[in-house]
Amino acid sequence: MASRKPRGSVERSNAAQTGRLGTDERERDWQRLENETFDLVVIGGGVVGVGTALDAATRGLRVALIEARDLASGTSSRSSKLFHGGLRYLEQLEFGLVREALRERELMLTRLAPHLVKPVSFLYPLSHRIWERPYTAAGLLLYDTMGGARSVPGQKHLTRAGALRMVPALKRNALIGGIRYYDAQADDARHTMMVGRTAAHYGAVVRTSTQVVGFLREADRVSGVRVRDVEDGRETEVKANAVINCTGVWTDDLQKLSGSRGRFRVRASKGVHIVVPRDRIVAESGLILRTEKSVLFVIPWRNHWIVGTTDTDWNLDLAHPAATKRDIDYILEHVNTVLATPLTHEDIEGVYAGLRPLLAGESEETSKLSREHAVARVAPGLVAIAGGKYTTYRVMAADAVDAASADLPGRLQPSITDKVPLLGADGYHALVNQADQLAARYGLHPYRVRHLLDRYGSLVHEVLAVADEDAELLRPLPAAPDYLQVEIVYAASHEGALHLEDTLTRRTRISIEYPHRGVDCAEQVAKLMAGVLGWDDKRVAREVEVYTARVEAERASQTVPDDEAADEARSAAPEARPDLLDSVS
Structure with missing residues (x-):
């Protein structure tokens, strides 16, 4: 039985060193949600949400970020990049x-x-x-x-x-x-994920597949949220001094769930x-x-x-x-x-x-319509932010945390994220100059190493170390040779990928970069993830089936003329996270 160490222990600090989002960290973060009182709970794992979590964490606040699906699973993986x-x-x-x-x-x-x-x-x-x-x-x-x-x-x-x-x-x-x-x-999806990992590095809880199903109230103020783990069905209450709604196109839906009247519509x-x-x-x-x-x-x-x-x-x-x-x-x-x-x-x-x-x-x-953003304290303890554009996410995040200051105890420190490099930035330029030596050390082509550096920066050593016990992982995926097998394992072990679609559509961009849209490598990728996430053959088969159905539904939607028919065709595919509740975001 695992020992229950107090929060703030050495174990937690070590886990946060590289902002790892693995299975152990996921369980530890659930315990934190159950047992801690946070300064801020941020709802939404798009770029504004993770940016807000990073902004708050680097101001010294206790932060938890909650995302129902995956980091960047909405707008933040589907921009012009x-x-x-x-x-x-x-x-x-x-x-x-x-x-x-x-x-x-x-x-x-x-x-x-x-x-x-x-x-x-x-x-x-x-x-x-x-x-x-x-x-x-x-x-x-x-x-x-x-x-x-x-x-x-x-x-x-x-x-x-x-x-x-x-x-x-x-x-x-x-x-x-x-x-x-x-x-x-x-x-965009990789950048959003790295902002999230950087927030975790600075102590924030960053938890995906965790759906807000209700709001907690004390008298007339919002005092936290009730959340549900959509992977296993557990529920818990998360107490906080303030909650920030960073859900983008779902802003109005979350506003209704909170029972508060919104100040703007999206x-x-x-x-x-x-x-x-x-x-x-x-x-x-x-x-x-x-x-x-x-x-x-x-x-x-x-x-x-x-x-x-x-x-x-x-x-x-x-x-x-x-x-x-x-x-x-x-x-x-x-x-x-x-x-x-x-x-x-x-x-x-x-x-x-x-x-x-x-x-x-x-x-x-x-x-x-304006791409300016709006931020408002819509009720005591609840702030909403919407609008804006991907490029200005950091400014939006700072404004959102500032707006929550009325509900936070003590003096709020100013935003410093203009001085906080994302994970992988420090040392990147030196590693680019050393790409030939790195390539020789790992038996890779220098072009391949430069490609990895532009995806992971100075975390490249951590990525390649995953292959220390199995050199086969340094070989490309046969059906998607732009990516090494080790990148798939790393997506599950460090980057929070919990489902096949997380890896094929966001940790990599195989779903849009190959004519087969990921179907031809789905089984191999699922088996690589299985070794990290503990999937059995039945689970591997289900992940492949769900992903294949998604691709087929998307292809079908692209052959019909109008939105209604396309929506009907796309909706035929099952959810990768089948336990998501439809009634809330």
Whole structure:
């Protein structure tokens, strides 16, 4: 029988050293939820939720983060994967939002997450003579100088011939010239997970598959939450001085569950992206194209391109937004207006749909709703935050913790997350310079080591150490050779992956990077996870069956024309977490 050590013991401190989210830590965290009183309980494991947990923990607060599904299982794994100011927000005169976002981009590139966030170039094709070049150049000059942006090159003007040399895939008559500018990108799901692990490193409870099923009250104030472990059905009460609702598109649902009247409403806007092979678009740079509603990006993504996005209202299943044939046709139609060799449905390797949590406003067009965020103390002991954009998650998190200060005892320290690198950042640059030596030590190709460094940073030693007892784990997955088998084991042992879909869709991006969408390697990945999570053959078979059904349902939804039919097709697949309660988020 395990000894019951007091909280704050050496055992707990050691577990938190690298923010490990393993099975032992999961059980220990449940005991903490049962027995401790927290300063803050954060609901929601998207980027704003984990960012809020990190902000609070690094201010010295006792924090617990609760997520019903998986880290980044909603919007935060389904974005355009960009850290950017948002060029179109300049046209909407939202200068403060752009400046704030560009400052965050700079921090990520230089101090907080250089292993995860990388510069990426875009070509803006010009199609109008006389006015368009100076108009666009003026906007990009602001973009290049606002927010202290110094870590990416400034704009470069190109003739039509120069632009075509940079992007030979373009039709010659699609442009009269171009301007190249830079932004930054990251694997959104991996970044969110690493923010969560960093919060755990600083002492926060970070617990997934844990659903809030009710709120605790003392007189007129919220004093905590009742939670349910959706893996085994256990329930407990978690006491806290304040609760922060960081559930994005589920904000209104949680508000109703709490019995408090909300101060704002959230509308869900569906954004769909497609993924195509790199050789289908011959280019040295990404593209940004104007559409009648917004903009369309063609974004470099390893050996692929991500093309999107759409922007339409969504009022159906919030957990599983479905892409339709109409969404995909819209993307293909618009990108093909400028491509010499059109993309077809047969070129598509992956498709994903996400929901933006937009603050509801007077405009009926989701593309015109503000990306500003709102934060409010909706009741004593309860704060809600919504809106915003991925890039500004850290600012949103700080505002949310500040808003909870009225319910916290003592003086609240100021936010310091602009000075707190994410796990894996420290030492990353030196390891990049040592990639050849690392490769020789582990018998890997230097390219492979650089790829690992850009996923794990200085945690790469911890990842590769998992293979010390089994060198076979350093071999690639045969059906998804961009990933090593050791990465699958590490996802389950350190990164909190509890189900096959967690690994195939978020710890890796196999679900969108291969035409088989993960089905061809599902059994092997499940068996690798089984060794860590203690699955028997029956459980392995079920995980594979559920994941395969998910892929089939997503493919079916992408062949029908409207949202209702797509939602019906996608809903045919079972939940990976079957014990989730439908009545609450």
